[in-house]
Amino acid sequence: MIYQENGQLKISYRADQQIFPILQDRWAVLAILALAFAGIPMLADEYLFRAILIPFLILSLAAIGVNILVGYCGQISMGSGAFMAVGAYMAYNAYVRIDAMPLIGALLVGGASATLVGMFFGIPSLRVKGLYLAVATLAAQFFCDWAFLRIGWFTNNSSSGSVSVSNLDVLGWTVSSPLEKYLFCLSFVVVFALIAKNLVRSAIGREWMAIRDMDVAATVIGIRPMYAKLSAFAVSSFIVGVAGALWGFVHLGAWEPSAFSIDRSFQLLFMVIIGGMGSIMGSFFGAAFIVVLPIVLSQLVPALGALVGLSISTAAVSHIEAMVFGALIVWFLIVEPHGLAKLWSTGKQKLRVWPFPH
């Protein structure tokens, strides 16, 4: 009984309304932050930053955005890749077209542009649900794929649709080494995760969830579906847009529209399903899972093959990866729709009463 809240009687609503009401959770979060900001920079090598940690952070951020819309507000979206693209390309335009545009300013312009586009493609949600909404958001994906490939203005008339940025700096601090990029992304993720957590535990978060769970009852207590849904689209696509801008600027450096294809939209949706719908922490779990699993499989499968005397090609590994993902998605949808986050909290609940069985 080490992890428990006994002796932590909440005597004020403020204490009970803290972001992490249980003391051990607060320590855990502080420990994770210390590890992320101080420990990992000392331990990790360039490969780890570039191939795992930076993509993990940026995709976590995007998954938080998608989770707000899909997990908290219950509005399905298949256009997340498009909103990332809008963030990346509009940040690029702000960066190259406006003199002395600071890096963070450009990234926020990317987010704001994604907000507008997201709200526009969110308008159908006022009339349709489920599959029909999915199709409407899919339109965003196809439209953006087309626009960034065909409309020269967005790519500053580069012939291939490919753009690049360089010399990133924030107030004189250059963001160029993998470690610097990692710290830069980490700061963004921490700030946005905090904002997202604040929103979902406040009045607006309750409106989103109310609309998700029972829209008639929500309307009758005075919640306006239009405001709730469009604000979810706005906040979600802002965060997704910033993540897209970070993906382009910091992770890729140079990119073309295919970096934000429909595959990306699906990948984000899978992260949210596997990580846990309606959980900020689950977004991190989902992103970690999807970033790490292919790497693990690419090591594990050939090794296993070697054990039984088979040599397995890279193509076969990627097929196996797709099958494992497919199976996992189905498994989570059927067995644990609240994803890894739910497994995590069940585990914590067990720990809370440990060593007693109930």
Place this chain on the structure above:
Amino acid sequence: MSKKIGDVILDVQNISLRFGGVKALTDISFNVREREIRSIIGPNGAGKSSMLNCINGVYQPQEGSIVFRGQTFSQMNSRQVAEMGIARTFQNLALFKGMSVVDNIMTGRNLRIKSNLFMQAIRNPFGIGGAQREEEQHREFVEHIIDFLEIQAYRKTPVGQLSYGLQKRVDLGRALAMEPKVLLLDEPMAGMNLEEKQDMSRFILDVNDEFGTTVVLIEHDMGVVMDISDRVVVLDYGRKIGDGTPEEVRSNDEVIRAYLGTTN
């Protein structure tokens, strides 16, 4: 009982509602006075829930109007209805399943929350932006409701895990959190055992007594209706067939005929 029944607060005038060929309500008129408990009874499919849905703006009647505190509406808008102080519980539980008891009831306070999205985004324990203080104030109000409904032990429980009877209480709690002038209750005791019904009747009477809340109650249990109502409207096949005190309604021939074989 020494409560003072006031003037007409809600006046339903000649409401007709159709769904394609189905006439759910035909030319219904009745009024509700301040601080009274006004019941609507009738066999299944009589149009009782549809009547509440018209008042709430969930359904839009084709004909008729509704007068609330002197203002006449031919169509009600749900948001506006909520702002004017009309709250509602549902026949089929309509709680927010993914949320805890506290959060469900807190949604009833949402209309009163002034902090905008940005203030909520920067919510912090230092009081900057004011969102945290506001949350605390509303939480305090919600705690009174939780005490009143005797559901303290389930505050943090996801509502889906509660028994049916407790979920009905949370539904009432969410409506009470709006501090309504008029409370519309759609079969709050359906499916309950005797003890649960007694608790629920007590809550309804207490709310009516202590806060002077006007109650419009749909209920099938005639014992409860006759015990706690001031006046009763009887619907049958979308038409009004009786209106008056419990005694008057009980001795109304048409009501007796409509109910033959349908009550038990």
